[in-house]
Amino acid sequence: MLGYYGALDIAKTAIINQRKGIEVASHNIANVNTPGFHRQVTVMETAGAVNKFNTRMMFGTGVKATEIRRVYDRFVNYQINDASELLGRWDIKKNTFEQIEMIFNESPEFGLNHLMNEFWNGLYDLSNNPEGSAERTNLISRAETMAGTFNQMDFDLRRLQKNLNTTIGGSLEEINEITSQIAKYNSEIAKVETRGVNANDLRDSRDLLLQQLSSLIGFNSYEGGDGKVTVMLGTGKPLVEGNLAWELRGTNNPGNSNYFDINWIDSEGNLLNITDEISGGKMKGWIETRDTFIPDYLNKLDDLAKELIEEVNRLHSRGVGLKGFQDITGTFNVDNPANNLDSANLPFDLQNGSFTIDVLDANGAVVNTYAIAVDPANDNLNDLVNNINIMVGGGGGEIVAEVTPDGELRIHTNGPAFQDHSFAFTSDTSDTLMALGMNTFFDVDYNSTSGIWEYARTMEVNSLISDDISMIAAASVSNSPGDGSNASAMAGLRDESLMNGNQYTFADYYGSLVGKVGVETWKSGEDYSHQQAVVDQLEGYRESISGVSLDEEMINLIKFQKAYEAAARIISVVDEMLDTLINLN
Amino acid sequence: MRVTNQMIMSNMIKNISRNAERLQKIIEYTESYKKINRPSDDPMGMIKVMDYRTTLSKIEQYSENIEQADFWLRFNESTLTGFYEVVAEAKRIAISQSSEMADAETRSINADEVESIIDQLISLANSKLGGRYIFGGYKTDTPPFSRDGNYQASYHGDDGKMNATVGEGVSLETNITGDEIFMGSAGGVNIFDVLQDLRDGLDSDDTNVISNQVSLLGDAMQQILVGNSEIGSKVNRLEIAENHLNNFEMDITNLLSETEDADIAKTIIELKAQQTVYETVLQTTAMISQLSLINFM
Structure with missing residues (x-):
């Protein structure tokens, strides 16, 4: 009798285990589109053999499914995580550069290059007809457009920087969420697997989280014997260890425009700044574009604006408009009138030299010329004011100089006796006028928070000339309405190599800046494409090992179905055999 | 696989x-x-495109400067031509009145004639183009010449020289100051003084004085002619520069198109x-x- 039941038992193991095979195939089919899913296989073995009927034969007892194993290549998964790290970084670099490129795009003909050309041409137009109010108005509007474009480009770069910073803040939360989930999966996987079972789907989910994390931030990971994975930053600070996750937190850095520093919080709750230690992933991309690439372009743009303003202002401050001044206050202030002019935090530097003031009578004739010597290493603003007043006649002369409460230089005609007089500046070898913002073309502002003069950001046409176009100093000589020589000298600045240690003209410098943006954008695109190809290749490799093939699963289904049918047939055959036996008369 | x-x-x-x-x-x-639709399409090409555009913008401006200078110089030229003819008229008077045929009566009539010639010349010397007095140097806003009751002319301008930038680092003087061309301040004849002397000579019926002015007026005419031929040679230089710029512009436009156009x-x-x-x-x-x-x- 035993033989019959043995066959039935075998058929039973077959039915049960082939059905498991069908279930696993169904699970694979159901998850064909699930991200991170690794196909699973039912591992079947023969059930133990037994010695029956006191024969010397070993009889098999059927089949058993020992485990449901996921098809997984640990090595390729590590490689994918490494590659995603770099892909994330290049992705951000590429995206940011595409946006920087839009700011510097000179392909359409209305970029900064064009506007600078228009500005120089406007100065030539003025030199052709220095008295013309149309030329003067036109020049102001061209200069305003050019200055506005410097402001806008600076603003756009900073906005990009600010957006990157906001993204960093949001991504820190995302990273914290992922690491705490990984920690949770760690504990669940360990719990399940202590019972000797494979936690396949939990592991799939955890692997997917690790891949997501790798595109965000660079880390090393390894799995312990308990099935728990440890995630560590490059410098050995853990993000996940066993069931625990460590938090990353952003804090505002006042030294870096209040942008986020990234801190790792240790077990005692201390914040450790790890901003510079982040080695990969999008986080590295965000940090390096925010703190390195964009500031580099901001500085270069600022250098261009500074030099342009300095050179134009230097010539303009020595020039003469259609009429003289009666009262002028410099646009730039010293931090302290008692500080020597070379260390008074002015936007431009002074040199040892002198400048000239022409005093004109009511008819515009030059009645007196005063040469004021300036030694910036020894003179402060108070000294300068005293020197002017002594030179002009101990305060009794035609003009008076003073220091305003804000620390600016003010010069005005002296009282009712000289109210019909005026004055003009006709030469300056000391750059005093330029540095103090007296009779300048462009104005810039000081940022008291960051403690620097911001050229590109705040450049604007000095209200002195935009409010009264007759003050544009087209002439080099007082009372010379037909003299356009200063305007053409300013226009001639476009041909001079003044940038980068007198290597480049303004246009060449800006051209090379745009070229650099182009090269870096192109290169970051290439880096990204290359890395994308690497990741694609690796993912294809993983997919080839672990992915679900519907065709294959269909065949598996048929395979298990046929085995199931055959096992059922065994039962009916045994049944028939028993029937035959029982019905033996 | x-x-x-x-x-x-x-x-x-x-x-x-x-x-x-x-x-x-x-x-x-x-x-x-x-x-090239963005710098990364062809960074080196983009740099070239910007460079060509800057060059074209300069060429455009130099052409504009040349046009202005040309206009200004030609106006100077035609004014001087008018001036020359009026001086020639004065010379004819001097010749006819220095002859034995003339007498005190004709000389007195011709003295009036010379007075009106002086006024005519002052008005020519005060010519304006686009609201600017062309012979006053930098003092373009006030009439450079006037005379007193004695027909003594005086100059109120300065010696300011205007320059047009007609190429990179190339500039060209575009004006002649009145004291130089009419008053011989840089060496030459003071035309207004000669005419005043002629008028006084005619008034006082002094044949010697009148005949002395004939050769001086000849020198004066020569002085105007020389001034005019200087202007003419400047106009020629402008034309050459203009032609050069036109050729250059065509070359650069072609290069620009080759670099950036699809x-x-x-x-x-x-x-x-x-x-x-x-x-x-x-x-x-x-x-x-x-x-x-x-x-x-």
Whole structure:
């Protein structure tokens, strides 16, 4: 009798285990589109053999499914995580550069290059007809457009920087969420697997989280014997260890425009700044574009604006408009009138030299010329004011100089006796006028928070000339309405190599800046494409090992179905055999 | 190699998007007519394009400066021509009145004539172009010449020289100051003094004085002619510069076009070709995605 039941038992193991095979195939089919899913296989073995009927034969007892194993290549998964790290970084670099490129795009003909050309041409137009109010108005509007474009480009770069910073803040939360989930999966996987079972789907989910994390931030990971994975930053600070996750937190850095520093919080709750230690992933991309690439372009743009303003202002401050001044206050202030002019935090530097003031009578004739010597290493603003007043006649002369409460230089005609007089500046070898913002073309502002003069950001046409176009100093000589020589000298600045240690003209410098943006954008695109190809290749490799093939699963289904049918047939055959036996008369 | 459904799908997506990207690029060329639409398309090309545009902008401005200078110089020239003819008239009077045929009465009539000549010359010397007095140096806003009751002319301008920038680092003086050309301040004849002397000589019926002025007026005419021929040679130089700029402009415009413009014929052929490729990819994708064992079960 035993033989019959043995066959039935075998058929039973077959039915049960082939059905498991069908279930696993169904699970694979159901998850064909699930991200991170690794196909699973039912591992079947023969059930133990037994010695029956006191024969010397070993009889098999059927089949058993020992485990449901996921098809997984640990090595390729590590490689994918490494590659995603770099892909994330290049992705951000590429995206940011595409946006920087839009700011510097000179392909359409209305970029900064064009506007600078228009500005120089406007100065030539003025030199052709220095008295013309149309030329003067036109020049102001061209200069305003050019200055506005410097402001806008600076603003756009900073906005990009600010957006990157906001993204960093949001991504820190995302990273914290992922690491705490990984920690949770760690504990669940360990719990399940202590019972000797494979936690396949939990592991799939955890692997997917690790891949997501790798595109965000660079880390090393390894799995312990308990099935728990440890995630560590490059410098050995853990993000996940066993069931625990460590938090990353952003804090505002006042030294870096209040942008986020990234801190790792240790077990005692201390914040450790790890901003510079982040080695990969999008986080590295965000940090390096925010703190390195964009500031580099901001500085270069600022250098261009500074030099342009300095050179134009230097010539303009020595020039003469259609009429003289009666009262002028410099646009730039010293931090302290008692500080020597070379260390008074002015936007431009002074040199040892002198400048000239022409005093004109009511008819515009030059009645007196005063040469004021300036030694910036020894003179402060108070000294300068005293020197002017002594030179002009101990305060009794035609003009008076003073220091305003804000620390600016003010010069005005002296009282009712000289109210019909005026004055003009006709030469300056000391750059005093330029540095103090007296009779300048462009104005810039000081940022008291960051403690620097911001050229590109705040450049604007000095209200002195935009409010009264007759003050544009087209002439080099007082009372010379037909003299356009200063305007053409300013226009001639476009041909001079003044940038980068007198290597480049303004246009060449800006051209090379745009070229650099182009090269870096192109290169970051290439880096990204290359890395994308690497990741694609690796993912294809993983997919080839672990992915679900519907065709294959269909065949598996048929395979298990046929085995199931055959096992059922065994039962009916045994049944028939028993029937035959029982019905033996 | 094991091929799975996801591999097939993601390959399809990659192929389609890669081809769509190429197609998009070519469409951009045909729309903008440019092959450089952003610096990264061709960074070195972009630098060249900016350089060419800057050069063209300079050429445009130099041409404008030349045009202004030319206009100004030609006006100077025609004013001086008028001045020359009036001085010639004075010389004719001096010649006729220094002869024995003249007497105190004709000389007195001609003295009036010379007075009106002086006024006419002062008015010519006070010529304005575009609201600017052309012979007053930098003092373009006030009449450079006036006379007193004694027909003594005086100059109120300065010696300011105007320059037009007609090329990189090349400038050209565009004005002649009145004291130089009419009053001989840089060596030469003071035409107004000569005429005043002529008038006084006629008034006082002094043949010697009158005949002395004849040769001086000849010198005066010579002085104007020399001034005018200087202007003429400047106008010629401007024309040469203008021609040079025109040629240069054509060269640079060609270079600019070669660097940044898309070759339309070539682009359209590429567009057609890429369109065909794209359609083929879509068709094969549609075909491949039908394939499955399930269809045969």
